[in-house]
Amino acid sequence: MSSTGLSTLALLVAALCILAGVYYLIPNIYHVLTFHDATQIQVKHALAFFAVAVVLFVGSRFAQSSA
Amino acid sequence: MTWFQTIFLAVLQGVSELFPVSSLGHTVVVTRLLGWQNFEANTNFLPFVVLLHVGTATALFVFFWRDWVRIIRALVTTGIAGRIDADPNGRLAWLVVAGTIPAGLIGLFLETPLKQLFSNPVIAATFLALNGLLMLAGERLRQRALATSGTAILASGGSLEMARPGQSILDASTPDGNRPLTSLSLVPAVLVGTAQSLALIPGISRSGVTMVAGLLFGLNHEDAATFGFLLATPLIAAAGLLEVPNLFAGPQSILLPALVGGVAAGVSAYLSVRFLMRYFETGRLDPFGYYCLVAGIGSLALILR
Numbered sequence: 001m002s003s004t005g006l007s008t009l010a011l012l013v014a015a016l017c018i019l020a021g022v023y024y025l026i027p028n029i030y031h032v033l034t035f036h037d038a039t040q041i042q043v044k045h046a047l048a049f050f051a052v053a054v055v056l057f058v059g060s061r062f063a064q065s066s067a
Numbered sequence: 068m069t070w071f072q073t074i075f076l077a078v079l080q081g082v083s084e085l086f087p088v089s090s091l092g093h094t095v096v097v098t099r100l101l102g103w104q105n106f107e108a109n110t111n112f113l114p115f116v117v118l119l120h121v122g123t124a125t126a127l128f129v130f131f132w133r134d135w136v137r138i139i140r141a142l143v144t145t146g147i148a149g150r151i152d153a154d155p156n157g158r159l160a161w162l163v164v165a166g167t168i169p170a171g172l173i174g175l176f177l178e179t180p181l182k183q184l185f186s187n188p189v190i191a192a193t194f195l196a197l198n199g200l201l202m203l204a205g206e207r208l209r210q211r212a213l214a215t216s217g218t219a220i221l222a223s224g225g226s227l228e229m230a231r232p233g234q235s236i237l238d239a240s241t242p243d244g245n246r247p248l249t250s251l252s253l254v255p256a257v258l259v260g261t262a263q264s265l266a267l268i269p270g271i272s273r274s275g276v277t278m279v280a281g282l283l284f285g286l287n288h289e290d291a292a293t294f295g296f297l298l299a300t301p302l303i304a305a306a307g308l309l310e311v312p313n314l315f316a317g318p319q320s321i322l323l324p325a326l327v328g329g330v331a332a333g334v335s336a337y338l339s340v341r342f343l344m345r346y347f348e349t350g351r352l353d354p355f356g357y358y359c360l361v362a363g364i365g366s367l368a369l370i371l372r
Contacts, residue, residue: 035179044309048175052320061149064160 010060014053017038021049068324070110072103077328080119081126081335084303085296087275088362089198089356091182092191094270096366099188105299114314118329120307126336127300130344136165136296158249165253166260166298171263174302175344181267188370194270196363201271202356205279212283213245246285248294255284260298270363273299274343278352290346295338 001009024031026048031038034045068076079097083090098104128152138160145157151228154160185191251259262280268274275293314322 033176044175047309048172052168052172055168058146058149062145062151065150 003066007060007063010033010056010063014056014060017049017053017056023052024049068115068321073115073324073328074331076115077119077122077159077331078335081123081332082339084123084332085274085299085336085339087125087198087202087272087278087352088359089191089195089227089266089272089275090271091266092195092198092270092272095186095191096188096195096362096370099290100366100369112321112325113316113326115286115328116316117206117307117310118325119332121311122305122329122331122333123336124300124304124307126333127296127303130337131296131300134293136299138297155249161296162251162256163252163297163301166256166263167301169257169261170263170298170302171305174267174306175259178239178267182269185268185270189367191269192363194268194363194369195359195366196270198271198275199356199361199363202275202279202352202359203291205309205351206356209282212285215297232259245287245290246359248286248290250316251284251286252295259284259294263295263298263302272355275352275359277354282352287343288351290308292343292347 024042027041031040031042031045034042042065076094077096079091079093083093096274127312141154141156141160142164143159144154148154151157186196193210239292259277259280262276263273265271265276277295277298278288278291281294282288286294314325
């Protein structure tokens with residue numbers, strides 16, 4: 001895969017991670033892959049997805065710079 | 068929980084978290100053999116477990132503080148520059164980040180069901196023995212690969228070429244046949260990091276599996292141990308710090324023993340990592356492999372008799 005393609009893919013996955021993070025912050029809905037209080041806000045899950053999004057964003061810049 | 072139990076379990080956690088012998092496996096097996104309740108599984112003792120992790124992570128941060136300063140500085144520098152070659156430490160910094168992500172996510176999603184499924188002394192003792200076999204097999208594979216590599220070097224008239232990141236141990240560049248840590252590429256780093264998730268199973272050691280994975284990708288023992296400890300630090304810290312808000316949810320009477328336990332775990336973890344980093348300058352995983360094998364089979368015999 002080209003560096004530009006890799007960079008775009010990383011940005012797309014980062015956007016999905018942000019959406020997943022927001023999903024875990026919405027109260028009173030069922031959250032998948034949680035093992036207690038599945039309808040409550042899942043801060044740890046949200047933080048994890050936001051952190052991965054930040055890493056992917058930086059990774060996309062690395063990929064761009066090597067293009 | 069008595070003061071003796073507090074100190075005993077804290078020291079056990081501090082030592083066995085970093086030695087490649089599985090802290091969770093030891094806690095599950097030892098508490099059963101001593102006839103104590105399994106404190107790890109009891110939510111009333113959450114503050115105790117939280118502060119043990121915070122103590123261990125603090126010890127790792129203190130021991131590797133120079134590396135962490137370099138890593139964090141490199142993360143900021145390369146992140147702003149948008150180029151990984153902007154800082155010589157940038158590569159290691161991002162390898163640590165890349166290696167931490169899969170284990171972090173797997174831990175987040177699977178820790179609870181795996182602990183519920185495997186927190187049984189018989190299973191923990193069985194996996195402890197398997198952990199020993201894994202380390203012994205890892206050492207054998209590495210020695211075989213090094214021997215093949217040495218033969219290849221001799222056959223080529225002793226010429227050594229720089230290995231490309233991602234190549235196998237047979238292409239390693241250093242005279243002893245090992246690959247420098249900074250030459251590790253993204254995929255091996257992610258795989259070494261992912262191997263950590265096996266430690267969610269009681270009996271499988273986090274440092275043991277990461278070291279075996281590192282050795283199989285061509286690192287020497289010292290670099291494999293360093294990379295394993297660097298990968299483990301954010302996860303152990305997160306396991307503790309993310310639970311800090313729940314610290315006061317349990318009975319308040321546990322807070323003082325938990326604090327003392329955290330300090331005891333931190334001190335024993337610091338002494339352990341200091342010993343291990345000196346040991347792995349020349350030592351191998353075999354003694355720990357034999358120990359886990361004997362301890363696992365012995366515990367199994369004692370539990371099932």
